[in-house]
Amino acid sequence: MNFKSNLKYLREKEGYSRVEIAKKLNMTSAAYGAYELGNREPKLEKLCEIARLFHTSPNDLLGYTQEPPTI
Template structure:
């Protein structure tokens, strides 16, 4: 039996022992809207899908019912956070940060 998007959202939420209210609050929607996603009465808009994917640390493809691989194509949450931080920096700070990360990696080898 194929899992629907609602089934997958419910499974992800229950695995983290979260209420619908908690998930909804974290991604900035109402509990009612989130509830409709889980029971397949509504489909989330693209921005909400991205927030759900990030919040549950799974691929968009997994949420919408495609790929059964839940990971973000092998990218863990720490890597996603590094990308997010770097993308919010100006170019000079980003370059400095990358050089510092390279130095730390080289020291640990």
């Protein structure tokens, strides 16, 4: 899986909307949506923040493993 797929998978697994996650990350829902659509990639600091939010590692979030990221 790739970053955008992993991000959407984790958000849906937790039962959150894009708006809810964007608020938790202190960003607009449009900016967060761009991550899930693959139109934009986060800077390292934001990537680490997203990984912490979903209790996973940046490497797993980016898809450097064979399995979907776990929570």
